Amino acid sequence: MPPSQKQMKLGAFLMKSGHHVAAWRHPNAREDAGVSFQHYADLARTAERAKLDLLFISDSNAVRGPGLGSIRHTWRTDFFEPFTLVAALSSITSRIGLVVTASTTFNEPFHIARKFASLDHLSEGRAGWNLVTSSNPAEALNFSGEDLPLHADRYERAHEFADVVRGLWDSWEEDAFVRDKETGSYVDPEKMHVLDHRGKHFKVLGPLTVARPPQGHPVIFQAGSSDAGKELAAATADVVFTAQQSLPDAQAFYADVKGRLGKYGRSPDDVKIMPGVFPIVGRSAQEAQEKFEELQALILPEVGIGQLWDILGGLDLSRYPVDGPVPRDVAETNNNKSRQKMMLDLAYRENMTIRQLYQHAAGGGGHWRVVGTATQIADQLEERFSKQAADGFNILPATLPGEFNDFVDLVIPELQRRGLFRTEYEGQTLRDNLGLAKQTHLPRAAGAA
Numbered sequence: 001m002p003p004s005q006k007q008m009k010l011g012a013f014l015m016k017s018g019h020h021v022a023a024w025r026h027p028n029a030r031e032d033a034g035v036s037f038q039h040y041a042d043l044a045r046t047a048e049r050a051k052l053d054l055l056f057i058s059d060s061n062a063v064r065g066p067g068l069g070s071i072r073h074t075w076r077t078d079f080f081e082p083f084t085l086v087a088a089l090s091s092i093t094s095r096i097g098l099v100v101t102a103s104t105t106f107n108e109p110f111h112i113a114r115k116f117a118s119l120d121h122l123s124e125g126r127a128g129w130n131l132v133t134s135s136n137p138a139e140a141l142n143f144s145g146e147d148l149p150l151h152a153d154r155y156e157r158a159h160e161f162a163d164v165v166r167g168l169w170d171s172w173e174e175d176a177f178v179r180d181k182e183t184g185s186y187v188d189p190e191k192m193h194v195l196d197h198r199g200k201h202f203k204v205l206g207p208l209t210v211a212r213p214p215q216g217h218p219v220i221f222q223a224g225s226s227d228a229g230k231e232l233a234a235a236t237a238d239v240v241f242t243a244q245q246s247l248p249d250a251q252a253f254y255a256d257v258k259g260r261l262g263k264y265g266r267s268p269d270d271v272k273i274m275p276g277v278f279p280i281v282g283r284s285a286q287e288a289q290e291k292f293e294e295l296q297a298l299i300l301p302e303v304g305i306g307q308l309w310d311i312l313g314g315l316d317l318s319r320y321p322v323d324g325p326v327p328r329d330v331a332e333t334n335n336n337k338s339r340q341k342m343m344l345d346l347a348y349r350e351n352m353t354i355r356q357l358y359q360h361a362a363g364g365g366g367h368w369r370v371v372g373t374a375t376q377i378a379d380q381l382e383e384r385f386s387k388q389a390a391d392g393f394n395i396l397p398a399t400l401p402g403e404f405n406d407f408v409d410l411v412i413p414e415l416q417r418r419g420l421f422r423t424e425y426e427g428q429t430l431r432d433n434l435g436l437a438k439q440t441h442l443p444r445a446a447g448a449a
Contacts, residue, residue, distance in 0.1 A: 005419050008385045009272055009392030009434055010412075011054040011099070012047045014040065016079060018399035019278055021307050021362040022298035026399050033400065034079040037088060043401060044089045047096055050408040051422050053433050054097030054128060055089070056221075056241070056394055057082040061106055062138035073303050083115050090123035097430035099128035099221055105154055106134055106143045109164035109202055116218045117169060117210035125214035125429030129165075130221040131236065133158050136310070155228040157201045162220070162236040164204050167195040169217050169439075171207030215431050216439030225253065225342075234260035238436050239272045241394050243367045245346065250275060250368075250389035272391040272434060277381070278364025280371040280398055281406045288371045295398060296359055304358030311361055312340045322355045342366065364396045374410035381411075382420060 016034040017024040024031060033039045047055055059082045063074060071077070086098040098119065102112050112129070120127035133154040134140075140148050148154065176191035195206035222237035224230065230253075233240045240257055244250040258268040282288030305318050312330075320327055326347040330340075343366050347357045363369050370377050384390045397404035415421040426433050 007422055008381070008390070008415070008420055009053045009274060010421060011056045011097075011274060011392070011394040012043070012052050012404065013056040013058070013276065013394050013396045014043055014400065015058060015396075016076070016400070018403060019364050019367075019396040020295045020398040021303055021358075021365075022295055022300075023399045025298045026295065026402070028402050029399055034076075037080075037085070039400070040080075040085060040089060041092055043404065044093050044096065046401065046405065046408055048093050050412050051425060052096060052395075053392070054099050054430060055086070056099045056130065057086060057101060058130070059101040059103075060136055060139065061103065061134070062136050062142050073300055074306060083119065087119060087122055090119070090126065093126075094124075095126070095425045095428065095433070097126045097128050097219065097433065098123055099130055099219070099430075101130040101132055103132050103134045103139075104158040104161040105149065106139055107161075109161050110168065110204055110206075110208070112161075113165040113168035113208055114210055116165075117208060117213045120213035120215055120218045121210065125431070127213070127215070128219035128221055128239070128430055130223060130241070131158065131162060131232075132223055151226075152228065155224075155232055158232055159235065160199045160201050162232075164195070164197050164199070164202050166217055166236075167197060168204070168206055168208040169213055171195065172212045174212050177211055215429050219430050219434065219436065230257050230260060233257055233271070234266070235264050237271055238431075239274055239434065242273065242275050243342065243365075244275060244389075245342075245368055247384060247387065247389055250384055251387065254389050270436070272436070273389075274392045274394050275384075275390050276364060276367035276396050277393045278367050278369045278396045278398060279377050279407055279411065280363075280369075280403065281374055281377055281410050282371075283373065283410075285372050285376065288373065291403075292363070292371050292398075296362065299359065299362050301355070301358075304362060305354065307361055307365070308343075308354070308358050311343055311366055315340070317354050320354060323353050326352055326354055326357055363398060367396055374414045377411050378414040378418065378420075381415070382418065385420065 017029040023029055030036060030039055044055055063077050082100045086100055090098055116127050116129050134148060137148050140146060171193055173191035177187050178185050192207055195204060197204045219238045220236055221239045221241055222233040223241040224232060225242050234257060242253055244253055254273050257271065257273060261268060261271060280288050280292045282291055301322055308317055309315060315330060328348065330344060343361065370380050381393060395407060397407060412421065416423055431438055
């Protein structure tokens with residue numbers, strides 16, 4: 001590989017038995033995957049053996065889609081709290097990044113700043129925060145509310161939330177804790193920076209009760225693709241996780257987000273765009289297609305419609321004929337606006353039935369799907385990477401561990417052969433391996449919003 005050749009970044013998005021909505025029903029799936037530490041430990045070791053950049057763990061503060069069909073078939077009902085999970089995984093790994101989803105809608109900045117600073121220390125600089133605003137209306141019912149705040153209000157709160165968290169991470173300079181037994185001096189007060197934030201949504205004094213994180217700031221991921229989401233990403237994110245089906249749409253998103261960075265004093269290299277991709281790999285194209293069709297055959301209609309409820313922001317399609325067209329009299333959601341628009345645009349453009357739409361969404365929840373041999377999949381990843389549509393990808397395995405093992409054993413070597421992916425880690429921290437600069441201390445004025 002030429003020394004100057006750019007290489008893609010790759011993450012593993014781990015979700016219980018896999019990212020196909022019927023993954024848990026696959027004959028080789030582990031039924032209790034959501035609450036099996038051994039399952040996640042094995043996956044983490046496989047990902048680190050493959051030299052992947054990170055593990056990505058999603059979260060929700062409510063069961064997804066209750067009340068649609070029968071709770072009997074709702075497989076996302078039991079899963080680990082992610083901070084607890086990755087803290088344990090940090091003890092059995094040494095290089096791979098550990099990215100945790102935490103919502104700004106139903107958390108407080110001090111809690112989140114403290115947890116991620118702690119995780120960064122526990123993992124020696126491998127923590128990442130997937131910053132999201134809650135889109136599941138059921139979450140509000142678990143936090144003394146009736147409904148989600150308005151979409152615009154959620155993003156306004158998220159901007160301030162992120163600013164407070166980053167300010168709290170700047171509470172202490174790296175050498176603030178002298179811990180001199182002879183003099184009795186534990187901390188140098190001149191190297192403490194009290195945030196004293198007073199804003200519309202939060203009043204937070206500080207300082208944080210954890211020393212400065214090893215990375216300066218843990219890496220911030222952001223997944224919103226609405227206009228408000230892209231603006232939040234440009235202002236706060238180090239990595240953007242997104243979903244586009246076509247190369248032109250992916251290129252447009254890439255250019256849009258990178259083009260917004262200048263107003264925040266940032267350069268295009270300061271943010272990595274890592275779209276989700278749902279791969280099914282076979283040793284022949286026919287084998288790959290048969291593997292996919294085997295999973296599709298396991299989808300129950302109640303489950304497919306329930307997944308659409310989640311993806312389409314609470315839109316209930318259960319009262320419509322499953323083999324009839326996707327209705328057009330759909331009001332804009334207050335929940336996941338960008339995903340609703342993307343999926344409905346696809347349904348109308350392709351004249352899909354409800355069944356066809358949930359079959360499409362079943363693999364990866366509407367993310368880009370690639371089915372084929374290792375060479376064919378590598379070709380498609382390389383095209384998007386080389387044509388400024390992605391800086392890398394977040395891999396959504398259809399089944400775990402099966403499809404993930406196949407991707408690691410078949411696709412990763414092909415990418416390495418082409419010089420498109422590393423054979424050894426570049427450094428110790430997640431920032432090192434993603435090619436992101438360490439965040440130096442930036443003291444803020446008292447009361448800054």
